[in-house]
Amino acid sequence: MFKTSPFLDPGTHSAPNSLALLYLRRDLLQPLLLPSVDTSSTSEAVDPVINTRFGSYPYSTLVNQPWGTQISATAISKKPSKSSTANKNKNKKRKRGDADAPNSGGEDNRGDNYGDDDDAGHETVAGFAHLLPPTPELWTLALPHRTQVVYTPDYSYILQRLRVRPGDVIIEAGAGSGSFTHAAARAVFSGYPASVEVVQNGGAEDDGERKKKKRKRKYGRVCSFEYHSDRAKQLSSEIAEHGLEGIVTVTHRDVYSGGFSLEPSNEEGGDKTPISPNANAVFLDLPAPWLALKHLTRTARAHDRAARNPRLSNPSAPTVDGSITIIASTPSNSTSISTSSDSRFVSPLNRLTSTHLCTFSPCIEQVTATVSALHSLGWRDIDMVEIQHKQIEVRRERIGGDEGGPATVEEAVARLKEVEGRWKEFHDERVAERMKGGRGPRGPKGKDGRKVEVEEDLKDENGKAQETMNAGRAKVSKAWEEGRLVHRTEPELKTHTSYLVFAVLPREWTAEDEEKARRKWNSKK
Amino acid sequence: MPSEWHSHVRPDTHVVLELSSGVLKIVEIILNTNISIAKFGTFPTDALVGRPFHLTYEITDRTDLDGRPLLRIVPIEELNSEQFGQEEPESSTRASRAESGADDGDAKIDFTGSNENSAMKDNRFTVDDSSRQTLSMSEIEELKKTDTGSGKYIVTKILASHKYLDEKSQFSLAKYALRKVKKYLKRFTVRPIDVTMLTQVIRERYSKKIMHLRPEHLGLLTSMVDVHFSEPTESTFDHSNHTTGPGRWLAVDETGGLLVAAMAEKMGILYPTEDDTYEGESDNTEEKESNDPALVEPCSNSINQPPAQDDATSMASKRKSRASLRRQIPAMSASTNTITLINPNIQSKLHLLKHFNFDQDDPDPLHPLYTHLKTLSWIQLLHTYADRPEATPEQLDAWTSTQRGSYYRKLRRWELVKSVVDDTRSGGFDGIILATPMEPQSILKHTLPLLRGGAQVVVYWPHVEPLSQLHDLFSRERKSAFADRYYQDPDSINEVDFPLNPLHVLNIRLQVLRARQWQVLEGRTHPMMTAKGGPEGCVFAGIRVIPSATKVEAKGRFPKKRKKEPSLEEIEQAEKRLKGAEISYQN
Incomplete structure (x- = not known):
């Protein structure tokens, strides 16, 4: 039995040795791998602490809590020696540095990059955070960025359009930061395969065994390919940490030249033929998807033909507009590999179902090249869309403006009248004083003095108007109901992510197949 | 598992037919019945059963013994060349437009303009006048009545009867031809019904x-x-x-x-x-290549399922067994x-x-x-x-x-x-x-x-x-x-x-x-x-x-x-x- 993944069944409580997310602020989530040691049994002195911008949280306050709990930061007086040793001891359990300083990660400064506030040595500020179970959506926000990330609006639509369902097998090439990988794993998940079945495709099997296998359940899988070796390594360790290793297979390979077959398992001796993933969905997030398409054919013949087409296999060949330079392995290398693999080409596609494909490319030139390659390789229903997504902010806006202006004409008139009345009163007073012959209470100040007073009076007027308004408001005195409810798009818009090209490759259907089906079903006359 | 459900058309399920005009239509697949599509005519449901999804069929002028039209599976190459234009020079077997006009109904339609047209043209001389089409409305109607087949003949005829087709720029010609194809060709594509498809179907009319x-x-x-x-x-x-x-x-x-x-x-x-009967039985292993990795899957071919006997009795017995199962x-x-x-x-x-x-x-x-x-x-x-x-x-x-x-x-x-x-x-x-x-x-x-x-x-x-x-x-x-x-x-x-x-x-x-x-x-x-x-x-x-x-x-x-x-x-x-x-x- 595989360890259950917190993504697929988080349980009711945060569990030791499992992933949790600390929600600090909107769009600020810190992934934590909770320690496997039972912190309650060890002395408090070695309880490791996670320090964030919003306070410090000893791990003991985070383990075995109901999900979603609001956790208060613990006030810890800074004892540098202790905390840093604790961090060093426990750091092996945590994979990554904090979300605040994703770029500062590294072996040497691990111990103290968990917070911005603790370097001064003062008492850690109080605050709170919410402890959340991981979901692909939250992971997309929290994950360490290695490449451009496929965000939720895009991947949710892609998985919907690719018809990815539990039990399906999806190929993902260009795994990158693993955002799509996690969403795809959730979509295909149909149970944890027992470890025996992982290698079931490996060796030669006799017919009897085959029959038995047929009755077994088919488990959904994600076959992930990444040509950047460090990224591939990082992703597979994340996958293992997240309990998804039975569902996701990460292969480090350049799919332009190497194709999509899976490595034969090492355990079994003889047969080293590559294994077909038997995929019914494909997602390509590659700089040049058209160079990978030749491996997504149904027959070796089609594969050979495509491999001979310079446009589909030679990265340096001019594309439709002739302007793209493609990052790929050297041409000589690519051709040599593809020719050598021709003889034992295994189609990575499930031969009994239609295959749905999506490519994810930011530039229109990539789209043109991809579409023309799809066209020549016999894909159909070729369709390109882009997802236009906006987040909406909701707020209350004061009617009359933030400066405290009048909300209505009536209010403006009332205020004006009041001001005017006071002016008149004031003016009349002055006139009366002058008539009396006196120079007024403020005496011999002259013109300047009067001006000052008038201004002060006016300020009073405004203050009073404000007061009356405030008094009116005080009757309601509900700050949350003030103003008019408005909504608008978020200040920073992602106006373009990528173009999505979709296509379908129906299963092979020969005249022979058709004849067979006709005999079977068109029986009655 | 779902992927088998979506691998081929099965009896007693719903599928979506996408007509050449883009109209989506949900039909129920019942053995020994007919499917009729307005303007297209009627064809036997059995012609779709057991076939994979995402195939496009064309109604031909040949008929079966009952006088129902036979279907032809349209190769993907043909569909793609209509939509995108011919790309591979080696596969360009298309007849030039002049030929196709005189040809019979099975002629290929030229969607890209003939070669001499491919020089850059623009629309400065085009006349915006419907009189350029020499076929009258009634003549087209007449053609529609006589053409029992795929409708290709009408399209070629209409294209040939356009007086100044040569004046059209390449793109405009392709657009014109595609429009006619959509309107007159009797083609449909069989698609599996799923949530995305169903949403599209309903959105068209009952959003x-x-x-x-x-x-x-x-x-x-x-x-x-x-x-x-x-x-x-x-x-x-x-x-x-x-x-x-x-x-x-x-x-x-x-x-x-x-x-x-x-x-x-x-x-x-x-x-x-x-169904349990569905898995396991596989008498057609010989048609699969040996060493085929797909074999280890719980796959089976629908072709093995015997057709239902009598509809009425099978439905009744089904209902009965449902009731007892429900208990x-x-x-x-x-x-x-x-x-x-x-x-x-x-x-x-x-x-x-x-x-x-x-x-x-x-x-x-x-x-x-x-x-x-x-x-x-x-x-x-x-x-x-x-x-x-x-x-x-x-x-x-x-x-x-x-x-x-x-x-x-x-x-x-x-x-x-x-x-x-x-x-x-x-x-x-x-x-x-x-x-x-x-x-x-x-x-x-x-x-x-x-x-x-x-x-x-x-x-x-x-x-x-x-x-x-x-x-x-x-x-x-x-x-x-x-x-x-x-x-x-x-x-x-x-x-x-x-x-x-x-x-x-x-x-x-x-x-x-x-x-x-x-x-x-x-x-x-x-x-x-x-x-x-x-x-x-x-x-x-x-x-x-x-x-x-x-x-x-x-x-x-x-x-x-x-x-x-x-x-x-x-x-x-x-x-x-x-x-x-x-x-x-x-x-």
Whole structure:
């Protein structure tokens, strides 16, 4: 039995040795791998602490809590020696540095990059955070960025359009930061395969065994390919940490030249033929998807033909507009590999179902090249869309403006009248004083003095108007109901992510197949 | 598994036919019947059965013994060359236009303009006048009557009769030809029915019935609510007082079942499971290549299934066996991977599920939704459900068999309702999703307490306004005002100011999205000129959280005692049972 993944069944409580997310602020989530040691049994002195911008949280306050709990930061007086040793001891359990300083990660400064506030040595500020179970959506926000990330609006639509369902097998090439990988794993998940079945495709099997296998359940899988070796390594360790290793297979390979077959398992001796993933969905997030398409054919013949087409296999060949330079392995290398693999080409596609494909490319030139390659390789229903997504902010806006202006004409008139009345009163007073012959209470100040007073009076007027308004408001005195409810798009818009090209490759259907089906079903006359 | 369900056309299922005009049509595949399409004519259903999906058929002028037209499978190369123009020079076997005009109906249609035309032309000399087409309306009508085949002949004829076709620029000619093809060609494509497809079909005409949902909304909604397949695992039983399994979602769906279908598709419970007879038997292994990795899959070819005998008797026997099976398998009995649907009416309206072979009036007990979809009404959830039918043993003896039968039926019904209601009230759901014209806050008031901490709260609405109002109930100002009052004097909280506990939902996002479609043709790539408008559709998503029992960053007394509200007794009880003993609040 595989360890259950917190993504697929988080349980009711945060569990030791499992992933949790600390929600600090909107769009600020810190992934934590909770320690496997039972912190309650060890002395408090070695309880490791996670320090964030919003306070410090000893791990003991985070383990075995109901999900979603609001956790208060613990006030810890800074004892540098202790905390840093604790961090060093426990750091092996945590994979990554904090979300605040994703770029500062590294072996040497691990111990103290968990917070911005603790370097001064003062008492850690109080605050709170919410402890959340991981979901692909939250992971997309929290994950360490290695490449451009496929965000939720895009991947949710892609998985919907690719018809990815539990039990399906999806190929993902260009795994990158693993955002799509996690969403795809959730979509295909149909149970944890027992470890025996992982290698079931490996060796030669006799017919009897085959029959038995047929009755077994088919488990959904994600076959992930990444040509950047460090990224591939990082992703597979994340996958293992997240309990998804039975569902996701990460292969480090350049799919332009190497194709999509899976490595034969090492355990079994003889047969080293590559294994077909038997995929019914494909997602390509590659700089040049058209160079990978030749491996997504149904027959070796089609594969050979495509491999001979310079446009589909030679990265340096001019594309439709002739302007793209493609990052790929050297041409000589690519051709040599593809020719050598021709003889034992295994189609990575499930031969009994239609295959749905999506490519994810930011530039229109990539789209043109991809579409023309799809066209020549016999894909159909070729369709390109882009997802236009906006987040909406909701707020209350004061009617009359933030400066405290009048909300209505009536209010403006009332205020004006009041001001005017006071002016008149004031003016009349002055006139009366002058008539009396006196120079007024403020005496011999002259013109300047009067001006000052008038201004002060006016300020009073405004203050009073404000007061009356405030008094009116005080009757309601509900700050949350003030103003008019408005909504608008978020200040920073992602106006373009990528173009999505979709296509379908129906299963092979020969005249022979058709004849067979006709005999079977068109029986009655 | 789903992929087999979608590998080929099977009898007694629904499929979508996409006509060359783009019109989508749902048909039911019943053996030994005909499918008729207006303008296309009638052809035997059996011609589609057992064939894979995503094939395009053309109605030919040849007929079978019954006089029904035969179908031809149109190769993909032919379809693609029409849409994109010929690309491979080696495969260009097309006849030039002059030839094709004189040719018979099977001639290829030239979509790119002939070679001498490919020089850059522009439209400075084109005359905007319908008289350029020399064929009159009535002549075209006449042609339509005489042409019984694919309609190619008409298209070639029309193209040939255009007086100044040569003046058209290459792109304009391609567009003209494609338009004619769409209009006159008798072609259709067979597509599997799934949630995305169904949404597209309904959107064409009854968008309002599904609250203007689009496939992109369904994708986002199901992602945000984190719905997925679940199975009972060891960890399920770790916490002794957590009796229900993982993977339980709440839904309020007034889109005819589309939302439920979208969730069920992601949970692997939308499509009927394969019959046992279907697997295993494989007498056609010889047609598979040896060493084929596909062999290890539980695959089977539909071709092996014997055709149903007599429709009438098979239907009757099916119904009978369904009824007896229903007595053996308790409905709505699954404890994990379930959807609990709360209805404003006595019965839920789930008619769209019939396209996935789930008829709620006569459910197939082998369909996963039969056990995994639980329905109850608001009154059952919040108030009482009918009293247990009582009968003493003496009464039972005295009754006639019909009376006894009806008593037991009532009793079973009561037990079913009780089990669903108890299960729902026990709470601990992993998420809730709403697509209903009802006020969302009133639903959340009663359902937020049923969610576990960290559960997803997702609301769909065609317009932004109701959701911005909902969002406002969780505004920062309201949150801090609530916290100030609540931690000092919980009694001061009233329902007018705080219809929902603003501290119960975190990370709220309002999102709108639209998939914008593009035309991708060489030298002619641009967004589509038109699209369907209407309500934009908005998604509210948040996470249910459990506020701290003490005020954070402040010394305040906090209540130990829960305030009981009589009218909401059931909810209170449910909340109490909620794992994690979170503090309640006074509404």
